[in-house]
Amino acid sequence: MSYKVLIVDDEMATAFGLKALLEGPDVEVLTAVNPVAAKRILRSEQISVLLSDIRLSGTLDAEGLDLLQFAKEKCPDTKVILMTGYGDPAIMQQAFKMGASYYFEKPVELNVLSAAIHNLGVPNQLSEDNP
Amino acid sequence: MTPDSEVRDLLLRGFVSTAFQPIIHLNSGKVVGYESLMRGPADTILSNPGYVFGPTSQVSTHLIRELDVACVAASFRSGRLLVPFGQLFVNIHISTLMHISQWQDHFRKLLDTSGIPPQAVVIEISERSTTHRPRVLSRILRLLRREGFRFALDDFGLAYSGLQHLYWLEPEYVKLDRAFILGIQRSARKQALVASVTAMCQKLGSQVIAEGVENTEELLTLMALDIPMAQGFHFGRPQAALFWTSERATNTILKPWYKASRLLNPEETPRDEETLSDLSAVDSSFDLS
Numbered sequence: 001m002s003y004k005v006l007i008v009d010d011e012m013a014t015a016f017g018l019k020a021l022l023e024g025p026d027v028e029v030l031t032a033v034n035p036v037a038a039k040r041i042l043r044s045e046q047i048s049v050l051l052s053d054i055r056l057s058g059t060l061d062a063e064g065l066d067l068l069q070f071a072k073e074k075c076p077d078t079k080v081i082l083m084t085g086y087g088d089p090a091i092m093q094q095a096f097k098m099g100a101s102y103y104f105e106k107p108v109e110l111n112v113l114s115a116a117i118h119n120l121g122v123p124n125q126l127s128e129d130n131p
Numbered sequence: 132m133t134p135d136s137e138v139r140d141l142l143l144r145g146f147v148s149t150a151f152q153p154i155i156h157l158n159s160g161k162v163v164g165y166e167s168l169m170r171g172p173a174d175t176i177l178s179n180p181g182y183v184f185g186p187t188s189q190v191s192t193h194l195i196r197e198l199d200v201a202c203v204a205a206s207f208r209s210g211r212l213l214v215p216f217g218q219l220f221v222n223i224h225i226s227t228l229m230h231i232s233q234w235q236d237h238f239r240k241l242l243d244t245s246g247i248p249p250q251a252v253v254i255e256i257s258e259r260s261t262t263h264r265p266r267v268l269s270r271i272l273r274l275l276r277r278e279g280f281r282f283a284l285d286d287f288g289l290a291y292s293g294l295q296h297l298y299w300l301e302p303e304y305v306k307l308d309r310a311f312i313l314g315i316q317r318s319a320r321k322q323a324l325v326a327s328v329t330a331m332c333q334k335l336g337s338q339v340i341a342e343g344v345e346n347t348e349e350l351l352t353l354m355a356l357d358i359p360m361a362q363g364f365h366f367g368r369p370q371a372a373l374f375w376t377s378e379r380a381t382n383t384i385l386k387p388w389y390k391a392s393r394l395l396n397p398e399e400t401p402r403d404e405e406t407l408s409d410l411s412a413v414d415s416s417f418d419l420s
Contacts, residue, residue: 087209088371089170092148096172104145105208107244116144 003122004045005029008038008052008067018051021110022117022124035063039070047071047078049120051113054084054091062091068098079120083108134189137176142201146172149205150369151213153384154220154340154362157354160388163340164218164253166362167206168369184224192226199227200234204241209372211245216376219247220283222255225262231271249279253304256296257285265299272300283340288328297335305332309343309363316348326356350391 005022009015010033019029030045032038035056041047050071054064064082071078079101084091087105095103102116114124132140141147151165171177176190183190183198190198203221210219227234242249254275262268272282283304287293288311297305307325315321329339341353344363353361367383374380 086212086371086373087148087205088373089148089150090371092146092170093172096146096175102144103148105148105205107208119143 001026003027003048005049005051005117005122006032006038006041006045006047008032008035008050008056008064010034010053010056014053018113022114024124027122027124035067038067042067042071042075042078047075048122049079049081049117051081051083051117054082054095055086062094065091065094065098068095068100072099081113081116081120134176134182135191135194138183138190138194138198141171141175141177142198146175147177147198147201147205149202149209149372151210151372151375152362152369153366153375153380154217154360155366155384155388156360157350157358157388160385160392162217162384163360164220165210165213165216165372165375166220166255167202167210167222169202169205169222170369195224196227196230199224200237203227203238207238207241207245207247211247212372212376214247214251218251218253218281220253220255222257222285225256225268228254228256228268228271229262229264231275249275250281252279253281253283255283255285255306256300256302265295269299269301284337286342297332297337301335302337304340304360305337306340306342312341312343312349312353312361312363313345314349316352322352322356325353325358329356329358347387347391347394350387351394354391354395 003026005027007015007018007029008031012033015031015033019031023029030041032041038052042050050067052064052067054062056063064084068080068082071080080099081102081104082095082100083104083106085106092103101120104113117124148170149167150170151167153165154163155161156163169177169180176182182188183195188195203223206219206221210221213219242252276282281303282300283306284296284300284302285306286308287297287305288308307328311321311325315325325341332339338359340360340362341358342362344350344353344361344365346365350361350365365387367380370380
């Protein structure tokens with residue numbers, strides 16, 4: 001069985017770094033650097049896990065929450081992991097209420113992230129190395 | 132879902148965040164630091180820290196420790212934004228401190244990753260969670276103090292063992308419980324008690340922070356009594372770390388302080404409310420060393 005993971009982060013280096021770590025024989029990793037591109041992929045592909053940063057434009061907006069809502073409406077089978085470099089209880093609260101599977105405040109340890117993705121049913125190299 | 136499984140699920144999924152509340156030096160209006168406070172999702176066991184950390188908690192001790200460590204981690208991750216502006220006051224349960232050897236490397240790594248020097252961290256120990264081995268705790272604190280950490284005795288005045296803790300733990304700060312601050316302007320007995328405790332703490336080398344200041348009258352009374360520091364809703368409700376780095380936050384903190392200062396010393400402080408934003412802009416560059 002093959003899985004698709006979508007990583008959304010406005011820092012390309014982060015997105016590509018995670019892609020390299022998570023990609024495997026059964027896992028295809030797609031990336032997007034903005035919400036418009038992310039929504040386009042969510043519409044056209046069957047994504048198992050959406051892994052998104054919350055602040056995607058570097059402003060105080062929380063575009064990650066908008067993506068979470070979009071995913072819940074358009075592709076309810078997609079599980080969502082949200083991450084942020086600016087921990088905020090109000091955002092955490094919303095993420096929980098809207099049905100995010102995981103919420104992480106950065107920096108996130110890679111083994112924690114890979115375990116989360118693994119728990120959502122997607123095998124990955126990191127979780128196999130560190131069961 | 133049992134209390135344990137609910138805590139475990141929320142911890143695993145990362146739903147623990149922190150809000151911060153400023154602590155103000157009453158003589159200058161400067162921010163001394165920010166206390167980090169745990170926040171969990173509403174309608175869950177983490178919505179009120181008392182459900183987990185309180186005396187009636189139904190959560191296993193080892194899980195309370197795991198949650199405590201997760202809260203400290205969240206405090207460091209978000210608190211790194213505030214370190215340039217003041218000290219980071221972080222609550223750690225006595226039970227976690229008593230087993231600090233298990234967590235020390237984890238905390239060290241977190242501090243390194245977040246770029247926070249131990250000297251910027253004040254560990255708050257609540258009087259609500261006591262230990263029967265104050266000497267052991269005292270030795271642990273001495274070791275941590277050598278690394279640069281400082282300590283605050285939280286909720287002082289609530290428990291019977293307060294003086295014992297004050298003696299053994301030698302905290303740099305003593306946080307007076309809000310019960311003594313509530314309506315202090317109307318109670319000569321509270322004023323006498325707060326002034327006496329402050330004088331005693333000063334003699335012992337600890338600085339007093341009054342908790343739970345909620346209005347101008349309470350603040351004014353504390354300033355008249357020469358209490359060194361205070362925190363409470365009057366200076367702002369707990370907010371995300373990023374909020375406290377903004378200019379709006381500087382105004383939030385300074386406005387009540389200027390108002391009280393003006394009432395206390397009408398000739399020494401600015402008369403014009405309009406000057407507040409100008410002054411705050413200047414004061415945002417306070418030397419915090």
